Amino acid sequence: MGTRLGKQTVRLDSKPVIQSWASIVGAKEGNGPLGRYFDEIVQDEYFGEESFEKAESKFLRETLSKVLMKGNVSPGDIQYIFAGDLLNQCIAANFGLRESEIPFFGLYGACSTMAESLILGSLMVEGGFAERCVCITSSHFCSAEKQFRFPLEFGNQRPPTAQWTVTGAGGVMVGKFGDGPRIVHVTTGKIVDMGINDANDMGSAMAPAACDTITAHFRETGLPLNYYELIVTGDLGMHGKNLCLQLLEENGIAIKEFYDDCGVMIYDRQKQRTDCGGSGCACSAVVLAGYILEKMSRRELNRVLFVGTGALHSPISVQQGESVPAIAHAVGIEMV
Amino acid sequence: MEQKRTKEEYKKWAQEQAPKSPKLKNCVMAFVTGGVICTIGQFILRALLNAGLPKNDASSLTTLFMIFLGAFLTALNVYDEIGRIGGAGAAIPVTGFANSIVSPAMEYKREGYVMGVGARMFLIAGPVLVYGIISSIIAGIIYYLVT
Numbered sequence: 326m327g328t329r330l331g332k333q334t335v336r337l338d339s340k341p342v343i344q345s346w347a348s349i350v351g352a353k354e355g356n357g358p359l360g361r362y363f364d365e366i367v368q369d370e371y372f373g374e375e376s377f378e379k380a381e382s383k384f385l386r387e388t389l390s391k392v393l394m395k396g397n398v399s400p401g402d403i404q405y406i407f408a409g410d411l412l413n414q415c416i417a418a419n420f421g422l423r424e425s426e427i428p429f430f431g432l433y434g435a436c437s438t439m440a441e442s443l444i445l446g447s448l449m450v451e452g453g454f455a456e457r458c459v460c461i462t463s464s465h466f467c468s469a470e471k472q473f474r475f476p477l478e479f480g481n482q483r484p485p486t487a488q489w490t491v492t493g494a495g496g497v498m499v500g501k502f503g504d505g506p507r508i509v510h511v512t513t514g515k516i517v518d519m520g521i522n523d524a525n526d527m528g529s530a531m532a533p534a535a536c537d538t539i540t541a542h543f544r545e546t547g548l549p550l551n552y553y554e555l556i557v558t559g560d561l562g563m564h565g566k567n568l569c570l571q572l573l574e575e576n577g578i579a580i581k582e583f584y585d586d587c588g589v590m591i592y593d594r595q596k597q598r599t600d601c602g603g604s605g606c607a608c609s610a611v612v613l614a615g616y617i618l619e620k621m622s623r624r625e626l627n628r629v630l631f632v633g634t635g636a637l638h639s640p641i642s643v644q645q646g647e648s649v650p651a652i653a654h655a656v657g658i659e660m661v
Numbered sequence: 662m663e664q665k666r667t668k669e670e671y672k673k674w675a676q677e678q679a680p681k682s683p684k685l686k687n688c689v690m691a692f693v694t695g696g697v698i699c700t701i702g703q704f705i706l707r708a709l710l711n712a713g714l715p716k717n718d719a720s721s722l723t724t725l726f727m728i729f730l731g732a733f734l735t736a737l738n739v740y741d742e743i744g745r746i747g748g749a750g751a752a753i754p755v756t757g758f759a760n761s762i763v764s765p766a767m768e769y770k771r772e773g774y775v776m777g778v779g780a781r782m783f784l785i786a787g788p789v790l791v792y793g794i795i796s797s798i799i800a801g802i803i804y805y806l807v808t
Contacts, residue, residue, distance in 0.1 A: 476765045477764070478764035478768070483745070
């Protein structure tokens, strides 16, 4: 039934299994350094639909069917689906999954949604309320720019701390039985606000949250710092990654050799002109469901701490001069 | 949060380490881009004057042409690239103003012609128009009182 180790962390004693995973990305992500790990690369930013919002829904829908297909199950075998995205009222998930006929929880954790859904899905399995859950998230560069920033064709300059929203969707199926990577620890983040109010500098806003959650994870689990072969944050980008490492070191957590960030990994920042790197719900989702779980299933990685990071602001809160609160959730995934 | 810094200290510390804009390069590129756009305008103005148009008509036609050029290049997905390279040099000439109106109009076409294109068209240019008109009224009143 799981053991509570501290204020934020729960150990999942049944170790729910990640039975299958899938990722679909856009052309830019496909051309990036991790391109060959993704299941499908879609060249058309509209994905054959008439709007970016519909395209994003399709990314989710197609990823769900890939997850089910790879897990060799039908929608009827799934008890819950946890899904989210960046659009207002989570319309990408709501519309993309409306025909799925699976009991649905819509989540908003900004770019941390993949880790959030993974925590909830695995707790549901651990608690015995579900045999299988799907956890899935999406984002789309064009729909996110439209909602959070400027029209695509507007000729402005991106500040060097800006990040590039990943187009795509990633999902996993968590279940009771089977072989595969297992979820062993989950650490739920607290909202951390260090007063950053520049919406173009998410790295600075989210780094303290990531540091807070990683520190809590090690403190509450008592695991040695070199326990994980890879500790990966969601989308701090180059700048946030650098800040996070320094903050962790100040807390006595030196993990430089095995720490990386999905936002830094997914693009070639120089060649692809993405400034600080990738961001968005799909950033951590596709790196997890494409690269990390693939590496784990080949036993090239055995223990990974996956830390989704999210900036919990809205265009309105930024215009009203509010600071950017941030959150990070950690999931310890292990091959056993 | 186990933080050794106050919010102000953290903000300062984070900003010090943030990647910086290449200010000199941006200034040079803005100068060159703005210069090229204005040279094109000057070239058209000269051509129209040489064709025998009166000065007022020629300058209005030049502005019209430059607005068309900005809108046209926006529709061809070119002006955002010019803006990325040229920054303020591409934003301040009238071509940039055209870009700021055409780009949201393109973006919001899916939301319909009334609440989409019509309502969102001035998303970026709106404040420029509002404060431009207000300042021109104030300038007009001052001019009237002085002369």
